[in-house]
Amino acid sequence: MLYFIFIAIALSKNAKMDINLTIGLDFSDNSYMEFFGNFSKHYDELQQNGLKLNIAQHLLPCYSCYTRHQFKEQEKHCLGGGRYCQYSDYVSGQTILKEFLLQQCVLEVLPQHYLNYTIYFGQQCKKSSMVACSKNYFTNHNISTEAINKCIEDSFDKSEVVNQEIKTNRILEQYKKMEYNQTSFSLYLDSSDQTDLTYNEFLQKLCQKYTNVSISFCDHAETPVKQVENANANANTSTNANPLEQVFLFIFALIILIIAGSGGWTLLNKIQFGSSLVPKSRIAIPKLEGDHIIQEDDI
Ligand SMILES: *[C@@H]1O[C@H](CO)[C@@H](O)[C@H](O)[C@H]1NC(C)=O
Ligand SMILES: *[C@@H]1O[C@H](CO)[C@@H](O)[C@H](O)[C@H]1NC(C)=O
Ligand SMILES: *[C@@H]1O[C@H](CO)[C@@H](O)[C@H](O)[C@H]1NC(C)=O
Ligand SMILES: *[C@@H]1O[C@H](CO)[C@@H](O)[C@H](O)[C@H]1NC(C)=O
Ligand SMILES: *[C@@H]1O[C@H](CO)[C@@H](O)[C@H](O)[C@H]1NC(C)=O
Ligand SMILES: CC(=O)N[C@H]1CO[C@H](CO)[C@@H](O)[C@@H]1O
Secondary structure, eight states, X not given: OHHHHHHHHHHGGGSOOOEEEEEEEOTTOOTHHHXXXXXXXXXXXXXXXXXXXXXXXXXBOOHHHHHHHTTOSOOTTEEGGXXXXXXXXXXXXXXXXXXXXXXHHHHHHOHHHHHHHHHHHHHHTSSTTHXXXXXXXXXHTTOOXXXXXXXXXXXXXXXXXXXXXXSOBHHHHHHHHHTOOOSSOEEEETTEEOTTSOHHHHHHHHHHHOTTSOOTTSOOSOOHHHHHHHHHHHHHHHHOOOHHHHHHHHHHHHHHHHHIIIIIHHHHHHHHHGGGGSOOSTTOHHHHHTSHHHHHHHO
């Protein structure tokens, strides 16, 4: 079975790479900055070649908000009437949550500015003048915030006729579902934890994923890992010389491709891999798959 899937994957590889980099963040922690600083030199090219950067922000719970008012009243440190909360000594939780929305919208609308902006924010803005400090960045870099503001506005559920502070919000809802509860930075490449790698080790891992795409800073000499994979592939093809079998394999791969092409790939993935593909990490990717916003991105 694995072999069929291997063929299907190999045949469909000419398409753009599909690589997820998921970063978990906590507002009170700045340890992401070194990674972001290094990564900002490489992100643009990777992003243009199919890297998808996902952010998970650590949200705080309000245990009593539901029992007290079913999320129907404003809470100073929360949005969604207490569904999503944050806390700091010097600004309100609401201000922090709105900053999360801004950052997520920068990532969605102007991805080329995301890393530079969040580095600037971490260095300059985590104090009482947060909102003004943030605005300065866009003014000084002559970046129009129109699309960002629209994205923030649209992230609140428009069908609810209540104050904005009480509305559910798709971005914060997504963070909540990701259940990132750690208090410092972490890094997942296609849901495997890479937080403890040095930057160069990480870059090497990432480059290995771009098997057929040329990335300027990736060394495209074959790595030992790739050589082993190639050797396995060669072994497989030479032991399957039976012509009938090859015809069968070809048809099978074709069927898989057709299914994949018609958008059924995710479904097939779920059926065939079932439990084995469900990552154990807390920011598990399948949680995102249940989210129809992300699924739309896939099509
Ligand atoms: C990789 O690219 C080469 C040259 O463009 C092509 O011949 C080969 O089929 C590609 N391999 C995969 C797995 O897509
Ligand atoms: C981000 O910052 C780097 C280094 O300061 C700079 O070279 C690059 O042009 C900046 N990118 C954008 C999109 O402003
Ligand atoms: C800022 O951007 C606007 C529109 O993109 C442009 O017309 C203007 O010249 C820019 N100003 C500076 C100082 O770069
Ligand atoms: C993360 O925190 C939320 C809220 O405190 C809690 O409901 C959830 O079970 C936690 N998830 C994990 C995996 O610990
Ligand atoms: C990347 O994430 C998307 C959405 O979460 C998912 O559909 C896709 O399969 C993931 N890709 C990989 C290579 O894990
Ligand atoms: C590989 C690489 O670029 N590493 C750099 C990451 O950032 C730190 C701090 O800015 C530098 O000291 C490293 O050289």
